[in-house]
Amino acid sequence: MILDVIQRSLQSPNRLVPVESLLGRADGGRMxxxxxxxxxxxxxxxxxxxxxxxxxxxxxxxxxxxxxxxxxxxxxxxxxxxxxxxxxxxxLTCCGVSKQRxxxxxxxxxxxxxETELDIPKAAGREILSLMGRALNIRQLDAGSCNGCEAEITALTNPYYDLERFGIHFVASPKHADLLLVTGSVTRNMAVAVKQTYEAVPAPKLVVAVGACGCSGGIFATSPAVAGPVDKVIPVDAYIPGCPPTPAMLLTGILEVLRRPTKPGK
Ligand code: SF4
Ligand code: SF4
Missing domain, CATH: 3.30.70.20 (Alpha-Beta Plaits)
Known part of the structure; x- marks a missing residue:
């Protein structure tokens, strides 16, 4: 029985999507x-x-x-x-970039x-090579999201996108993280928790604001319950737009931010 399952699994075609066909893709993001x-x-x-x-x-x-x-x-x-x-x-070429871009x-x-400063994504092979032999731990932080962004982030770990193939893992504690992936416009109730989570991540650290809410406050920007977008509360290195961003946009953004040097002291 078990042998049959293993045999069938080995014979079935590989469903994993090559990273080259994911980078820069924005279909489904409605941008x-x-x-x-x-x-x-x-x-x-x-x-x-x-x-x-x-x-x-x-x-x-x-x-x-x-x-x-x-x-x-x-x-x-x-x-x-x-x-x-x-x-x-x-x-879309503006995933994982600065706010101006x-x-x-x-x-x-x-x-x-x-005044367009957007880059054309570089050859996919460069990302793969730069990631080989290193691991990145991500702590996802919901600062006031509707959970739409979380649903797409969760999809990153499924066998279709398989973020772990790059040595990128989600971790439970900020103390084990290299990168904070923050979703949602930061609610007033969450502002202190967001700051404390940021402080708990050991340097050097990266922060990526995710979704329209994380980048600008999105549809909740004017709510009195909202303190502001993520960069109002903690320093942000890069932004991934979308409402929500698709897994391909998230993957592009995370790989893009890894290409950039970390600021000294962060
Ligand atoms: S939010 Fe504005 S820019 Fe974005 S799709 Fe709607 S109308 Fe277009
Ligand atoms: S960006 Fe859109 S999907 Fe993401 S938390 Fe905000 S409203 Fe929800």
Whole structure:
């Protein structure tokens, strides 16, 4: 009986998804993509009106009116995708980056994107090589989440994504962690616990804010019960947008943050 099971398991095809096909993928995340060649000033204005979280806004810079898209505030509601110049992004290059790099600017008059600092993801092999031979322990911290982000984080450990293949593990105690993965806008009741958890992680440590709530407060940003996004309470090294981010976006973000050098003393 047991031998049959082992034999069948060995004969079945490998379902594990290669990391190359996961990195940068954003399908299912419902994040917008702007085709600036189709963008008009009127469309930019309508998009800002439709956007429920101010992820889309008009800004004046050097006597130009630009459309600003802040992925950190986007909840993927899809309203802007009803307009011709907007679609749902299949790929996203701003997972695991600084807050400034979550923001894109578009000039509807000249039909150009401006001040974009987003990187094209480097070859997947580099991430794999850089991770070989090292282990990373993650402590996930719910600072006031709706649990949507947790559901996606949990999926990272299933056999399809298999985060453990990179030597990345989730641990129960912050004392054993290298990286804090913080979800949710930080509620006032959780602010002290978040600070204490951060202090309990031994240096050098990394903090990644997850989801629209973690990045900007998301749909709870204006609630009186909320102290603010994660960086209002503890220092944050990188941000992963989405509401919730998909496992592929989380994986891309975690691998991206590992590529960057840790600040001395942290
Ligand atoms: S998908 Fe994001 S940017 Fe578009 S309207 Fe919704 S929240 Fe705003
Ligand atoms: S970002 Fe979205 S899914 Fe994640 S905790 Fe906030 S509301 Fe929930």
């Amino acid at each position: 917008p993509h702007v085709d600036v060649s189709l963008l008009t000033a009127e469309m930019a204005e309508t998009a800002c009106r439709l956007c429920p979280t101010s992820a889309l806004s008009l800004v004046h810079r050097e006597e130009k009116e630009l459309l600003c898209l802040d992925y950190g505030q986007c909840i993927g509601c899809g309203r802007c995708a009803e307009l011709k110049a907007f679609s749902i992004a299949e790929r 979550l923001v894109q600017y578009f000039d509807p008059e000249r039909a150009t994107e401006v």
